[in-house]
Amino acid sequence: MAKIHIGKNVLDHQLLDKDGRRCGNVDDLGLEDDVVVAIYSGPGVWPQRAGLLGRVAGWIGGSQRIRIPWEEVAKVDSAVHLKRTAPEYGLGRGDDRLRPYFERIPGADR
Amino acid sequence: MRSAVVLVAVLLLTGCNGGTVDRHALTNDAATIDSINCESWLLARAAERGRLTTYYAREQAEELQIQAANFADALAHRKTASGLEQRVRAKAKEAATLSSRLQRLHKHPTDHALAAQLAQTFKQAGNCS
Amino acid sequence: MSKLLNLALGILAAIGGFVDIGDLVFNTAAGATFGYQLMWVIPIGVIGIIVYSEMCGRVAAVSGKAVFDTVRERAGFKAGLYALIASEVVNLLTLAAEIGGVAIVLQLLSGLDYRVLLPLAIVALAVVMWTIKLDWIERIFGYGGLALLVFAVAAVKSGPDWVKVGNGFIPHLAQNNPWLYLYFVIGLLGAAMTPYEVYFYSSGGVEDRWTPKDIGLNRANAIVGYGLGGFLSLALMIVGGAVFLRHGINPEHLGTIALGAEEPLGKAGLLFALVGILFAVGGASIDTVFSGAYNLAQYLGWEWGRYRHPAGAPRFALTWLVLLVAALAIVITGVDPVMLTEYAVIFSAVALPLTYIPILLVANDREYMGTNRNGRLANVLGVVYLVVIMVIAVAAIPLMIITNVGQN
Numbered sequence: 001m002a003k004i005h006i007g008k009n010v011l012d013h014q015l016l017d018k019d020g021r022r023c024g025n026v027d028d029l030g031l032e033d034d035v036v037v038a039i040y041s042g043p044g045v046w047p048q049r050a051g052l053l054g055r056v057a058g059w060i061g062g063s064q065r066i067r068i069p070w071e072e073v074a075k076v077d078s079a080v081h082l083k084r085t086a087p088e089y090g091l092g093r094g095d096d097r098l099r100p101y102f103e104r105i106p107g108a109d110r
Numbered sequence: 111m112r113s114a115v116v117l118v119a120v121l122l123l124t125g126c127n128g129g130t131v132d133r134h135a136l137t138n139d140a141a142t143i144d145s146i147n148c149e150s151w152l153l154a155r156a157a158e159r160g161r162l163t164t165y166y167a168r169e170q171a172e173e174l175q176i177q178a179a180n181f182a183d184a185l186a187h188r189k190t191a192s193g194l195e196q197r198v199r200a201k202a203k204e205a206a207t208l209s210s211r212l213q214r215l216h217k218h219p220t221d222h223a224l225a226a227q228l229a230q231t232f233k234q235a236g237n238c239s
Numbered sequence: 240m241s242k243l244l245n246l247a248l249g250i251l252a253a254i255g256g257f258v259d260i261g262d263l264v265f266n267t268a269a270g271a272t273f274g275y276q277l278m279w280v281i282p283i284g285v286i287g288i289i290v291y292s293e294m295c296g297r298v299a300a301v302s303g304k305a306v307f308d309t310v311r312e313r314a315g316f317k318a319g320l321y322a323l324i325a326s327e328v329v330n331l332l333t334l335a336a337e338i339g340g341v342a343i344v345l346q347l348l349s350g351l352d353y354r355v356l357l358p359l360a361i362v363a364l365a366v367v368m369w370t371i372k373l374d375w376i377e378r379i380f381g382y383g384g385l386a387l388l389v390f391a392v393a394a395v396k397s398g399p400d401w402v403k404v405g406n407g408f409i410p411h412l413a414q415n416n417p418w419l420y421l422y423f424v425i426g427l428l429g430a431a432m433t434p435y436e437v438y439f440y441s442s443g444g445v446e447d448r449w450t451p452k453d454i455g456l457n458r459a460n461a462i463v464g465y466g467l468g469g470f471l472s473l474a475l476m477i478v479g480g481a482v483f484l485r486h487g488i489n490p491e492h493l494g495t496i497a498l499g500a501e502e503p504l505g506k507a508g509l510l511f512a513l514v515g516i517l518f519a520v521g522g523a524s525i526d527t528v529f530s531g532a533y534n535l536a537q538y539l540g541w542e543w544g545r546y547r548h549p550a551g552a553p554r555f556a557l558t559w560l561v562l563l564v565a566a567l568a569i570v571i572t573g574v575d576p577v578m579l580t581e582y583a584v585i586f587s588a589v590a591l592p593l594t595y596i597p598i599l600l601v602a603n604d605r606e607y608m609g610t611n612r613n614g615r616l617a618n619v620l621g622v623v624y625l626v627v628i629m630v631i632a633v634a635a636i637p638l639m640i641i642t643n644v645g646q647n
Contacts, residue, residue: 012316014304024540025538050316053317094553094554095553105369105549107549108549138647149490163348163510168350
């Protein structure tokens with residue numbers, strides 16, 4: 001369990017999965033008694049972080065909101081490294097959904 | 111949100127080209143017509159000497175012609191401060207003449223003799239050095 | 240030897256890539272309006288972009304993070320979002336102006352219709368960005384942009400009053416038309432310190448996996464590249480004064496700028512100028528659209544990268560495709576690209592502090608940067624330019640209004 005001051009070094013940082021793939025950002029933290037117990041990621045979280053503009057952004061981005069328990073964090077350096085691959089958390093779905101379309105266009109896998 | 115409103119207001123204020131032609135605007139308009147004349151002079155002179163490509167001469171002449179024509183249109187119809195009406199409308203005529211000369215250059219970009227003739231005309235009209 | 244060659248090639252590409260439509264328009268117009276009186280502004284702008292780029296490059300080398308990654312971390316979600324939106328809007332305006340510029344030059348070269356060339360240019364750019372490796376894109380457009388050196392030749396050949404040129408390097412305020420003069424000061428600085436160049440540069444550094452060992456080489460690359468690029472800006476201003484002001488011309492069309500090279504040098508001058516403008520503005524538009532996609536992807540934590548083929552970073556690729564289409568939508572309305580350029584440069588000057596300040600803070604952060612944090616020189620320059628940037632940002636819009644976007 002991480003103390004809240006570590007939260008400052010984690011919030012708004014890049015999330016990287018086990019393979020070093022970029023899969024989102026630490027959009028919010030879940031706290032219990034001043035202790036960080038979870039990471040939240042996804043547009044569903046944005047409205048509470050940025051007022052009106054955040055609500056608009058969230059409306060554009062969708063309601064997705066993924067909770068990652070703090071135990072899943074392998075390492076924290078300039079990014080937050082997770083223990084498993086992105087799909088296992090439900091992260092990076094946007095890229096996964098688009099990829100089949102792009103792969104069909106010639107030159108996309110150069 | 112507030113800044114967006116300010117931004118729109120600013121854009122409207124600065125983008126607006128309308129308004130009354132007063133003495134200051136008239137001076138600016140005269141300078142613009144001279145500028146287009148002098149640029150046309152350089153263009154025609156280069157055309158005369160065969161120093162332009164056909165496409166460049168044709169397209170650039172058209173750009174200038176459109177600019178002059180729009181100008182003529184605006185000056186012919188805009189409200190003017192009292193006492194200036196005659197001079198503003200005279201400027202409108204000048205711009206229209208400039209536009210038709212440029213139209214000729216645009217239509218015959220490779221006619222060196224025409225270009226030479228027009229070059230002189232533009233130079234005089236714009237008081238160019 | 241190979242490293243030196245690479246450095247030389249990188250510098251060449253940087254010179255050609257430094258000049259974009261904002262520089263072309265503002266430097267020429269400044270020369271045509273005030274002669275050589277604004278020469279002193281150009282070195283200030285060049286040093287400014289070197290300072291900004293160097294800091295971003297150093298942050299990228301030490302932390303492996305590009306600008307918007309850093310901005311979000313440092314400023315937080317909310318402030319970062321404002322910075323992102325401002326940057327993306329400015330980016331899109333700039334892109335639209337550049338696409339318009341490309342189409343204008345293509346029209347001058349081919350005689351084809353402008354409205355047809357616009358979507359053609361977009362498609363051509365998209366194909367290039369999709370299929371050609373970025374190294375090659377940089378080389379092609381960078382070397383093509385070197386044709387702009389014709390303006391250096393034209394500047395000399397046009398026989399300016401060199402004493403007056405020299406005097407232009409002494410900062411002063413013009414006696415006639417001071418407000419328009421100040422507008423040009425802002426415009427020249429804004430055109431020199433275009434943020435998208437910096438976003439692109441730092442993202443490139445992350446992709447090339449710079450480490451602290453690369454800092455020195457890349458600092459040299461930035462200084463020489465931007466410096467020589469600034470030299471081109473000086474040439475444009477001299478041509479503005481020696482050709483346009485001399486003949487009483489106020490250039491309002493992109494094609495007119497090429498005439499500035501034709502006057503002293505004839506047809507060859509014209510052609511080199513047109514080709515140079517085409518490659519410089521075309522290359523700039525690629526940098527701009529990638530920057531727009533980088534910023535969004537970095538802020539949101541998506542996978543990104545030009546080396547990450549489109550299938551590897553689908554949302555990133557979709558972003559730049561959408562940006563191209565959006566730019567097309569703006570410019571196909573028939574709005575004048577030169578006017579659009581002026582707005583883009585002024586607004587980018589207003590938005591500049593939003594990303595400069597977080598970077599300056601991070602570059603100073605001992606925890607983040609370790610021994611590579613700003614030394615005394617970097618901080619003196621960094622703070623001086625912070626003041627410059629804040630003054631420009633605050634003065635830009637009022638001056639734009641007072642001078643009616645430079646129309647006076």
